[in-house]
Every structure is written in structure tokens, then in C-alpha cells.
Amino acid sequence: MDIYLNDNHDFALDGQDLRITTTQEDVKQQLAIRLQFLLEEWFLDNTKGLPYVQEFFKGQSDINNIYEKIRLEIINTV
Numbered sequence: 662m663d664i665y666l667n668d669n670h671d672f673a674l675d676g677q678d679l680r681i682t683t684t685q686e687d688v689k690q691q692l693a694i695r696l697q698f699l700l701e702e703w704f705l706d707n708t709k710g711l712p713y714v715q716e717f718f719k720g721q722s723d724i725n726n727i728y729e730k731i732r733l734e735i736i737n738t739v
Contacts, residue, residue, distance in 0.1 A: 663687050692738045696731070 665680040667673045673680040682690055698710040711717070711734055717727050 663690060666690060688739060692735060695734055695738050 662684075663682045665673045665682045665686060675681075696711065700710040700712040700715055701707040702710050711730060716722060716730075
């Protein structure tokens with residue numbers, strides 16, 4: 662369980678309390694956050710995230726390598 666983030670990535674309220682995710686929402690939210698996370702973005706662990714800038718957006722990127730890194734990120738989320 663986690664704090665629910667709305668479509669704008671803001672905390673959502675349930676009355677005056679923070680809304681908590683259901684199991685299904687939790688998996689969906691964790692996956693969305695992990696797939697949006699850039700490599701070297703987080704100062705506490707710059708090995709986390711996907712290498713969008715470093716690899717994916719380069720002119721001659723290997724599509725199979727991109728798919729594999731995204732697939733592994735998805736598998737490691739659940």
C-alpha cells in the first residue's frame with residue numbers, strides 16, 4: 662500500500678485523509694513511477710532509473726536493448 666497519486670502526481674485526499682492505494686492501483690502506480698524515472702536522477706542512488714538520455718534517445722539505439730531494459734524494469738517492479 663502507498664499514498665495514492667492522482668493524474669497530476671499530487672497526493673489525493675479521501676475526505677480529510679490521504680487516500681491509500683488498493684493493491685491494483687499500487688502496482689500500476691509503482692510501474693508508472695519506475696518507467697518515468699531517469700537514470701542518475703535520484704541523488705541518493707544514481708544507478709536507479711532508465712537510461713533515456715544516455716541510450717534510448719541516441720540516433721542509432723538498438724531497439725532490442727531498449728525493449729530488454731524496459732522489460733527488466735517492469736519485471737523488477739512487481
